[in-house]
Amino acid sequence: MIRHTLLFMVYELKKLFSNPVWPLFGIIQPVLYLLMFAPLLKSLTPGGTTVDALRMFTPASMMMIAVFGSLFSGFGLIAEIRSGALERYAVSPAWRPSIVLGRVVKDMVTLVIQAALVLVVAAVMGLRIGFVELVLVLALMAATGLFASSLSQGLALTVRDENGMSQTLNLFMLPIMLLAGLFIPIAFAPEWMRAVAPINPLYHAVEAGRALFAGDLGAKEIPIAFALFIGLAALTTWWSVRSLRKLAG
Template identity: 60%
Template sequence: MLRHTLLFLGYELKNTLRNPIWPFFGLLQPVLYLLLFAPLVANTTVGGNLGDTLEMFTPGVMIMIALFGSLFVGFGMINEIRNGYLERLAVSPAWRPAIVLGRTMRDMIVLVVQAVLIVGLAALMGMRASVGGVALMLVLMAATGLLASGLSYGLALALRDENGMSQIMQFFALPLILLTGIMLPMSLAPQWMQTVAHFNPLYHAVEAGRSLFNGDFSNISIPLAFGLTLALGALTLTWSVNSMKKLAN
């Protein structure tokens, strides 16, 4: 089982290295947010300091990378279903869950590499975050990527249609982002938005990231974010793996 998963992981990583356009553009938008939006936020705050602003802003950007870097990976799988490639894999002697697990592990590795580059850029811009907090945030970001990629692969295997999948993604992506407080803290939002945001697991991930970057490891948002993200990630991954098994049958 492990051998098959690692074989698929190696294959997917080689494909990514041969065509790095998607990871590059996935990294470009967060870089622009750091370079253009973070200084704007710092200048609109009384006594604003760019380093402090980056400590607040960078964890949100990392969650944004995890969401958008993994939420659309299923589109490539739909094309593979259409040309019959995925069905041939599914009926091969390979362990079927490895087909999904290898892709998901690839997605998580790419996200972590992107996040390390973002953190490095933020540090060059003046951010001074807790080293241990940054390390834990990378784990939380990978778990968020697991959630998003599992959902994407599950939808791809269930719908098998790019148009339907894109409509669903666009419908949910914008509210999820707006209710995370990535751009600005949710404390600035109306009370009803703050209440709704607590039902968004990504909101708790962003709040946990900010606490981690500040070195506040006792904040209740940290275990809550890890618990929610890992539980939902396990559910979406199980769904995508079961959908792959149904494809083989």
């Protein structure tokens, strides 16, 4: 089981890094957000310093990487469905869930690399975070990314069409981003948005990340975010594996 999952993970990583341009773009993008967008938030923070702005935006950028960096991973699966490669994998001696889980683990490895780079750049710019808080932030990011990656695989196996999948994702991306307070905290939003925001799971992840970067381990958003995304990750992983089994007959 573990061996087959690791085999598919390595296979997917080799495909990913066979063209280093796309992984490079995926790594550079969050760093550019940190360098160019975070300073714009200085006037919205109580202290008005770059560190205060980083403390507000860095956890949001990490959750943005976790969700939107993994949501598009299912497009490769659609290409393999169309070429017939996925069916050949499914009838091989490999453990079937490893076909999906290997891709999900690959996304987690990519997230770790991106998160490490973002944290290094934030540290160079002056941001500091405690060890316990850092571990919890990375764990929350992993749970969030696991949910997004599994959702993407399940959606790809269900829709099986790039246009349908891209339209579905684009429909929900903007409201999810705005209602999560990724760029500007929900505290600055109109009253109706503040009332609706808690319905969005990503809002709780972003608020929990900001609390952890502020050193507030007692914030109620932290257990709420972990409970939500561990549950959602388990549900979407089950759905993606079930969809694969249905496809393979």
